[in-house]
Amino acid sequence: MAEDKGEFPSGEDYGRSLRGFGINMLVRNVARSVAFAREVLLAEVATADQDFAVLRHRVDGRVLAEWMLHADGTYHSNPLPSLIAPDGPRGAGLELRLYAIDPDAAVVRARARSDVILAEPADKPHGMREAYILDPDGYCWVVSRPLSKNQG
Template sequence: MAVFRDAHPIVYVEDVNASLGFYRDLLGFTETYRFDDFVSLQLGTSAISVVQVTGGQDGSHGLPIRPRAGHQFELCVYTDDVDAAIDELRDRGVPVLVEPADQPWGERMAYVADPDGHPVMICR
């Protein structure tokens, strides 16, 4: 049986530079690999990749890629101070979707939107 060891999401985006401005410059991800408009990023032990595509484009799998066809992706990023993080992101022009609030399961969380409108949960 095959043994799988690592996985990370690939996020289809409309503007790779805008996404880097969000994930790398605002959230602190480190760029670990780049090939054309495909960029891999790491935060702690977590990784994502962003790739710029346009409507009507097919992926390596042969299926159509439509970044604006809906938000089928959500990222959760942990921080020590949700309120301070949201204030900083708001000051940098990031849309806040849900203000910080304590949750019944013990986390404090809020939501912002990345440049393509994907919801990003900021939680502690």
């Protein structure tokens, strides 16, 4: 599954470049999680192999979100896996939110893949239309777009 969109820096250089806030997600199968991100979230794959991936969400050509996937085995010396049940969903209590994605279209794509729709698209009082979709590892992705001023 090796994939690299353009020149991706070495692991050391990439690590040194990180700033701000980061998201690392432990996943059982990187390829399966990359497929979900591409097909449902319309994410861009910066780099991916069987153990690691970097995914990006762009709006109007700008990267607005970037997150990493790590296969469970890559965290062999990290304490986090001790908190994860061997089976069942991961990320309980965590919402991963991507803005500027049509929730109705995302649910159609997720349904076509037989992903779990936790909440159907709905207009919310905080001015967003959003849907809740579980990825293959049970992480909850909330995709949304702003409502027009006449909606909601």
